[in-house]
Amino acid sequence: MADLTVVILTKNEEKNLRKCVESFRGIVKRFVIVDSYSTDGTEMLCRELDKELRKKDSRLDFYQNKWISYADQLNWGLKNTDITTEWSMRFDSDEELIEDLAAEIEEKLPNIKEPVNGIILRRRVYFMGRWIKHGGRYPELLLRIFWTGKAFCEQKLMDEHMILSEGTTVTFRYDLIDNNQKDLEWWTAKHNWYSNREVLDYQMTLEKRMDTALEDKGTSSGQAKMKRIAKNSGYYRLPKFWRAHIYFIYRYYIKLGFLDGPDGKIFHFLQAYWYRFLVDAKLFECEKKGIKMKPQGGLKA
Numbered sequence: 001m002a003d004l005t006v007v008i009l010t011k012n013e014e015k016n017l018r019k020c021v022e023s024f025r026g027i028v029k030r031f032v033i034v035d036s037y038s039t040d041g042t043e044m045l046c047r048e049l050d051k052e053l054r055k056k057d058s059r060l061d062f063y064q065n066k067w068i069s070y071a072d073q074l075n076w077g078l079k080n081t082d083i084t085t086e087w088s089m090r091f092d093s094d095e096e097l098i099e100d101l102a103a104e105i106e107e108k109l110p111n112i113k114e115p116v117n118g119i120i121l122r123r124r125v126y127f128m129g130r131w132i133k134h135g136g137r138y139p140e141l142l143l144r145i146f147w148t149g150k151a152f153c154e155q156k157l158m159d160e161h162m163i164l165s166e167g168t169t170v171t172f173r174y175d176l177i178d179n180n181q182k183d184l185e186w187w188t189a190k191h192n193w194y195s196n197r198e199v200l201d202y203q204m205t206l207e208k209r210m211d212t213a214l215e216d217k218g219t220s221s222g223q224a225k226m227k228r229i230a231k232n233s234g235y236y237r238l239p240k241f242w243r244a245h246i247y248f249i250y251r252y253y254i255k256l257g258f259l260d261g262p263d264g265k266i267f268h269f270l271q272a273y274w275y276r277f278l279v280d281a282k283l284f285e286c287e288k289k290g291i292k293m294k295p296q297g298g299l300k301a
Helices: 017-022 042-054 070-080 099-111 184-206 222-233 242-254 257-289
Strands: 002-010 028-035 059-064 087-092 095-097 116-127 140-147 151-153 162-164 168-178
Touching (some): 002 017, 002 070, 002 099, 017 042, 017 095, 028 070, 042 059, 070 151, 095 099, 116 257, 140 151, 140 162, 140 222, 184 257, 242 257
Parallel strands (some): 002 028, 002 087, 028 059, 116 168
Antiparallel strands (some): 087 140, 116 140
16 A cells, blocks of 8 residues: 555535545555535545545545635645645546556555655546547646655646655656546536636736746646646737637647547537637637636636
8 A cells, every 4th residue: 555645626526536536446545635615415425435445444534625726725735634644646536547557656656765756647538438649638747646745736727737846756657537427518617617717817927926836947747847838938929819720720630639539529629729719708808898807716517
């Protein structure tokens, strides 16, 4: 069993949480759930999972905290839940480990020594049950496991990454899976909510009120840093609306997104075109009317 605590944020994740926790196959000492006052059966499910895990010398502890932002919630969980294991892990409730990654973590983590304080994992995204292999979406390389107390979540409203305060990283071989079980109505509602956050993030970036730890030589995944540079110094310098066209063409045709079939076509269109166009439309409205986007509460969907 790895000396590892997995921190998971939840809000109405009854459909996803069991498969998420069970995908670890009993390899970790503790799960910490930081819930933003779910109204479904998430809390009851957590209590059931805790009873099951304690039979395997593991446990699941349930906390609740008012949602401000993902970064605030995650950093609160890392600081206020009495984590005593050597390693900590950031994980989302709609994610799973493949069996090979669970075995790799259990085998390799106890043997990692300083100066390595972070583990980068490969993530594959599923949409409508299909693995999105193309369009530049695989693999996503993310810093997810870190020596307890040696990393924090950057204070961004969108695309928040873990940043090591010291030390270096290694990359594991096998994948984690993002495979949300909720429907398309929920997905579009979530991305409409995301679009407001993205507009506010952009406005605050222009005002130099956003965390720049990743850009300022912060240690995370190299891919994450390159994407941030490409977004801020490339994408956002292109004309509004046209950049959504260009990005979709890049994703769907140049990066071969069309090979992901009809499910992939829906995903790439909605995620690379509709969502980016919606963000531009809201930016256009804000600039035309002099609107400052307000901070977003938790997702209502």
